[in-house]
Amino acid sequence: MTRTALALAAAAFLTSPLAAQPPRTPAFNADVRPILKSYCTDCHGEAEKLKGGLDLRLRRLAVAGGKSGPAVVPGKIAESLLVERVISGDMPPGKKKLSAAEIDVLRRWVAGGAAVEGPEPEKLAPGLAIAPEDRAWWAFQSVSRPPVPTAGHTIDAFVLAKLREKGLGFNRPADRVALLRRVTFDLVGLPPTPEEAEAFAADPDPRAYEKLVDRLLARPEYGERWGRHWLDVAGYADSEGGSPDDPVRTNAWKYRDYVIRAFNADKPFDRFVREQLAGDELVRPPYTNLAPADLDALIATGFLRMAPDGTGAAGADQKLARNAVLTDTVKITASAFLGLTVGCAECHNHRYDPIPQTDFYRLRAAFEPGFDLTAWKAPAARQVSLYTPDERAMAVAIEAEAGVLERARLAKQAEFIAATFEKELAKLPEDRRAAARAARDTPDAKRSPVQKKLMQEHPSLNVSAGSLYLYDAKAAAALKKMAEGAAEMRKKKPVEGFVRALTEVPGKVPQTVLFHRGDVEQPKGVVPPGGLAVLDDALPLTIPKALPPSGTSGRRLALANWLTDPRHPLTARVFVNRVWMHHFGRGLVGSPGDFGRLGERPTHPELLDWLAADFVANGWGVKRLHRLIVTSAVYRQSSVRDPKADAVDPDNRLLGRYPLRRLDAEAVRDATLATSGKLNAKAFGPPVPVMEDDAGLVIIGKANRDGAGYKLGDESVGVGDEFRRSVYVQVRRSRPLAVLAAFDPATTEPNCEARPSSTATPQALMLLNGEFAAAQAEAFAARVRRDAGADVEAQVVRAWKLAYLRAPTEGEAAAARSFLRGAAEAFAAQPAPPPQPKKGNAPLPEPPTPELRALAAFCQALLASNRFLYVE
Numbered sequence: 099m100t101r102t103a104l105a106l107a108a109a110a111f112l113t114s115p116l117a118a119q120p121p122r123t124p125a126f127n128a129d130v131r132p133i134l135k136s137y138c139t140d141c142h143g144e145a146e147k148l149k150g151g152l153d154l155r156l157r158r159l160a161v162a163g164g165k166s167g168p169a170v171v172p173g174k175i176a177e178s179l180l181v182e183r184v185i186s187g188d189m190p191p192g193k194k195k196l197s198a199a200e201i202d203v204l205r206r207w208v209a210g211g212a213a214v215e216g217p218e219p220e221k222l223a224p225g226l227a228i229a230p231e232d233r234a235w236w237a238f239q240s241v242s243r244p245p246v247p248t249a250g251h252t253i254d255a256f257v258l259a260k261l262r263e264k265g266l267g268f269n270r271p272a273d274r275v276a277l278l279r280r281v282t283f284d285l286v287g288l289p290p291t292p293e294e295a296e297a298f299a300a301d302p303d304p305r306a307y308e309k310l311v312d313r314l315l316a317r318p319e320y321g322e323r324w325g326r327h328w329l330d331v332a333g334y335a336d337s338e339g340g341s342p343d344d345p346v347r348t349n350a351w352k353y354r355d356y357v358i359r360a361f362n363a364d365k366p367f368d369r370f371v372r373e374q375l376a377g378d379e380l381v382r383p384p385y386t387n388l389a390p391a392d393l394d395a396l397i398a399t400g401f402l403r404m405a406p407d408g409t410g411a412a413g414a415d416q417k418l419a420r421n422a423v424l425t426d427t428v429k430i431t432a433s434a435f436l437g438l439t440v441g442c443a444e445c446h447n448h449r450y451d452p453i454p455q456t457d458f459y460r461l462r463a464a465f466e467p468g469f470d471l472t473a474w475k476a477p478a479a480r481q482v483s484l485y486t487p488d489e490r491a492m493a494v495a496i497e498a499e500a501g502v503l504e505r506a507r508l509a510k511q512a513e514f515i516a517a518t519f520e521k522e523l524a525k526l527p528e529d530r531r532a533a534a535r536a537a538r539d540t541p542d543a544k545r546s547p548v549q550k551k552l553m554q555e556h557p558s559l560n561v562s563a564g565s566l567y568l569y570d571a572k573a574a575a576a577l578k579k580m581a582e583g584a585a586e587m588r589k590k591k592p593v594e595g596f597v598r599a600l601t602e603v604p605g606k607v608p609q610t611v612l613f614h615r616g617d618v619e620q621p622k623g624v625v626p627p628g629g630l631a632v633l634d635d636a637l638p639l640t641i642p643k644a645l646p647p648s649g650t651s652g653r654r655l656a657l658a659n660w661l662t663d664p665r666h667p668l669t670a671r672v673f674v675n676r677v678w679m680h681h682f683g684r685g686l687v688g689s690p691g692d693f694g695r696l697g698e699r700p701t702h703p704e705l706l707d708w709l710a711a712d713f714v715a716n717g718w719g720v721k722r723l724h725r726l727i728v729t730s731a732v733y734r735q736s737s738v739r740d741p742k743a744d745a746v747d748p749d750n751r752l753l754g755r756y757p758l759r760r761l762d763a764e765a766v767r768d769a770t771l772a773t774s775g776k777l778n779a780k781a782f783g784p785p786v787p788v789m790e791d792d793a794g795l796v797i798i799g800k801a802n803r804d805g806a807g808y809k810l811g812d813e814s815v816g817v818g819d820e821f822r823r824s825v826y827v828q829v830r831r832s833r834p835l836a837v838l839a840a841f842d843p844a845t846t847e848p849n850c851e852a853r854p855s856s857t858a859t860p861q862a863l864m865l866l867n868g869e870f871a872a873a874q875a876e877a878f879a880a881r882v883r884r885d886a887g888a889d890v891e892a893q894v895v896r897a898w899k900l901a902y903l904r905a906p907t908e909g910e911a912a913a914a915r916s917f918l919r920g921a922a923e924a925f926a927a928q929p930a931p932p933p934q935p936k937k938g939n940a941p942l943p944e945p946p947t948p949e950l951r952a953l954a955a956f957c958q959a960l961l962a963s964n965r966f967l968y969v970e
Contacts, residue, residue, distance in 0.1 A: 114120065123213065124204075129207065133204065138448045140446060143155035143227075144446075145766055155222060156219070157170075157212060157214040172211045185201060233636075237438075237667060238668075241251070257730075260753075264818065265746070266752065271447055271731070271968035274299045274735070275903050279295075281314065285322050287768060287823075288319055288765075289654075308729060309949040320362060324720075326764055326824075328357050331676070334403050334829060338408065340409070345410060353400025353598070354825070355782045364719060366717050366718040367718035372719075375402070376658045377396050377398040378396055378399050379602070380395045380647070388484065402468065403466070410477040417619075433691040434523055435672060436669070436693075437693040438451065438692065457629075467602045470606065479886075480598055480600075484597060484793055485592070493594070495589070496588065510576070514574075521569070533549075534559055557718075601794075612624075636665070637660070637665050662718075668693065671706060671770075672708045674706065687700045701752070732756075737755055760969075761841075764838065771823075775878070784825055789833075796836050838860070842856055878958075890918055894911050897960060898914075931945060
C-alpha cells in the first residue's frame with residue numbers, strides 16, 4: 099500500500115460515522131501493548147538483536163522508531179509505519195496476521211495521539227517487559243474476601259445479585275428424586291437405589307438433604323469419584339506412552355490409590371499439593387520402616403511420574419525423549435496448580451501472558467534435581483524398594499537356603515541324566531559307543547557332520563533335563579519334588595514392596611539451562627529456580643538455605659510451599675474453579691487450565707474470590723467446599739428451561755437454572771453395572787488389565803471364562819473383576835477401553851484439564867450393538883425377573899424404578915407392556931439362539947425364553963435412553 103493510499107484510507111476512517119462517534123480511545127498498555135506483544139515484540143523488543151533496530155515494547159520506543167524511521171507518529175495515521183505495515187500485510191511476516199478489529203485499535207490509538215497511561219521506565223532490561231497492567235490482571239491479584247451482597251447462603255447471594263441485574267431470579271427447586279440422583283452422581287459417581295429414592299422422598303426431616311450430603315461424602319465411593327477427577331489433572335496412566343510399545347507401568351496404581359484415600363480422608367488440599375510435588379523431601383531416607391503417612395508422601399510423588407515417557411523405548415533419541423518428559427511434567431504442574439499455559443514459554447516468551455521464557459526454565463529448575471537428565475533413570479529403574487534391613491537380611495538368608503536345595507537338585511539332575519545316557523549308550527553296538535560318547539560330549543555347534551548324523555539317528559542319546567521323564571519317570575518325579583522344595587522355601591521371603599516415586603540424590607544439584615527456541619541442541623545461559631516473574635514483587639519463590647530432612651535440594655518443597663502460601667493468587671482459585679466445574683459442568687472460569695488473557699474471564703469473580711478465600715481460611719478442606727456448593731439454592735434448582743431466562747441468558751452463564759448434564763464416561767459404565775446388579779465394589783489394588791478382542795475393540799475380558807478366573811495376556815483376572823468400577827480399569831494410552839472411549843474419557847497427552855461432552859454416533863452404536871451393553875441388558879433383565887417375578891406389569895415398574903428411580907406413568911407402562919408382548923412374539927417366531935458355551939464344570943445354562951429376551955431388549959432401551967444418560 100502506497101503512502102497516498104494509506105492517507106486516503108486514514109482520511110476515510112477519520113470521516114466515517116465510526117470515527118464521528120468513536121468508542122473509548124485506546125491506551126498503550128491496556129489495549130495496544132497486548133497486540134504488539136502477540137504479533138511484534140518477539141522480533142522487535144524481546145529478541146537479543148532487534149530487527150530493523152525497532153523496539154515496540156514501550157510507546158516512546160515505538161515513536162523513536164528504528165532504521166526506517168518512526169514507527170508511530172502520534173495523531174498521523176498516514177505517517178505511521180506501524181499502521182502502514184499491518185494494513186498492507188507486510189507485517190508481521192508469515193501467515194499469522196492482525197484481525198480487522200486489532201488493526202482498528204492501532205489506528206484509533208495513533209489517531210487519538212498514541213496515548214500512554216503513565217510514565218514509562220527509563221531503562222528496560224532485555225526480554226519480556228512486565229508492565230503494571232500485566233500485574234493488574236485479575237488472576238494475578240491477591241485473593242480477597244469480598245462482602246456478601248445479602249444475607250443467607252453466600253453462594254446464593256452472589257449468584258442472585260448477578261441474576262437480578264438482568265431482571266432474572268432462580269429457577270424453581272428440583273424435585274427430591276431429581277436432586278437425589280444429581281447429588282449422588284456428583285459425589286459418588288453412582289446412581290441411588292429405588293429404595294434410597296423412596297426413603298429420601300418420604301423423609302420429613304427438614305435437614306434430610308444436608309444429612310444425605312454428609313452420608314455421601316462419608317462413603318468410600320466418594321474418593322473413587324473425586325479421585326478420578328484429580329487423576330485427569332495429573333494425566334494418570336498405567337502405561338508409559340511415548341513409543342508404539344506403550345509398556346505397562348508397574349505400581350503406578352499405588353498413586354491412584356493414594357489419591358482416592360486422600361479424598362476419602364479429606365486430606366487438606368495444601369498438604370495434598372506438598373506431598374505430590376515433594377513427598378520424598380518430607381521423608382528422611384533410607385525409605386525403610388516408613389510410617390503410613392510417610393509412605394503415603396513417597397507414593398504421592400507418583401504425580402511427577404505421570405508424564406508420557408518414551409525413554410525406555412529401543413532406539414529413542416535420549417536427549418529429546420528425556421527433555422520431553424521434564425517439559426511435560428512442568429506443563430502438568432502448571433496447568434494443575436497455576437491454571438496457566440506456562441508450556442507456551444518453553445520456546446519463547448508467552449505471546450499473550452506475562453510469562454517470559456525464563457519463567458518456564460525457572461520452574462523447570464525446581465524439578466531438575468529429581469529428574470537429572472545426566473543421570474537418567476529409565477522407567478524400569480524407578481521402583482523404590484520398601485524392604486527393611488531385617489526383611490532384606492531374611493530374604494538373603496532364605497535365598498541362600500533355597501540355593502543349597504537348588505544346587506543339590508542340579509547335582510542330582512546331572513547324576514540322573516548321566517545314568518540315563520549310559521543306559522541308552524549300552525543299547526548301541528560296542529564299536530559305536532566311543533564315537534557316540536564323543537559326539538555327546540561335543541557342543542552342538544562344534545559337532546562334525548558325522549557326529550550330527552549319529553545324534554540324529556539315536557535321539558535317545560540327547561537326554562536332557564527336559565526329556566528325562568521319557569526315560570526315567572521316577573528320577574524326574576524326584577527332581578520335581580526337590581524343585582518344589584526350593585520354591586516353597588522362596589515363598590517364605592518377605593514380600594518386597596515397590597513404589598514408583600520421584601526421589602533425588604542428596605547433594606547432587608544439576609544446573610538448568612535455557613534452550614534457544616526450546617532446542618536441546620542450543621543451550622544458552624544457566625537459569626536458577628524461581629516462580630512467575632509477574633508475582634515476584636508480591637510473592638517471590640525463594641529456596642531456603644537449610645536443607646529439608648531428606649538432605650535433598652529442597653527445590654520442589656519450596657515450590658510446593660510457594661503454591662500453597664495463602665497469599666498465592668492462583669492455587670486456591672484454580673482448584674475451587676475445578677470443583678465448581680465438576681458440579682455444574684462449567685467452571686466460574688470457563689477455561690480451567692487457562693486463567694490468562696486467552697482464557698475466559700470469570701462470570702462471577704466476586705464469588706470465585708470468596709470461595710477461594712473461604713477455602714484457604716478453613717484449612718483447605720475439600721469436603722467442606724462440596725457441602726457449601728451442593729447445599730446452595732443455585733445447585734438445588736430445577737434444570738427446566740424458562741423461555742424468558744433463555745432470551746436473556748441463553749448459555750446459562752448467570753446460573754439461573756441447573757444445567758442438564760450427560761454422565762461422563764466412567765459414570766456411564768459404572769451406572770450401567772450398578773443398575774444391572776453386576777457392579778463389583780472391590781477397592782484398590784492392581785488395575786484390571788485390558789486387551790483387544792478379535793474385532794480390534796479394547797475390552798476387559800471374554801465371556802468364556804471358567805470358574806477360577808481367566809487370563810488376559812500374561813495377567814490373571816479374578817472372577818468378577820471385569821465388573822469393578824472404571825477407576826480401577828487399566829489406563830493404557832494406546833488401548834482406551836472401548837465402552838469408555840465413546841463417551842469422551844480423559845486424554846493423557848500429557849493431562850486433561852477439562853473433558854468435552856459430545857453427542858456422537860459411536861455412543862449410540864456402543865449402547866445398541868456393543869457386547870458390554872448387550873451383556874448388561876441381559877443381566878438387568880435377569881435382575882428384574884428375580885425381583886418382580888413373571889408378572890409383566892411388575893417387571894415394567896421394577897425396571898423403570900431401577901433405571902429412573904420412579905414408577906412409569908400409565909401411558910409409559912402401557913407402551914412398555916405392548917413392546918414386551920410384541921417383542922416376545924417376534925422372538926418366539928425366530929429360531930432358538932445357539933446354546934451358550936460351557937463354563938468350567940458348571941452345567942449348561944438354559945436358553946433364554948422369548949419373554950426374557952424381550953425383557954432384555956426393553957432393559958437395553960432403558961439403559962440407552964437420555965433419561966438414564968443425563969442428570970437433570
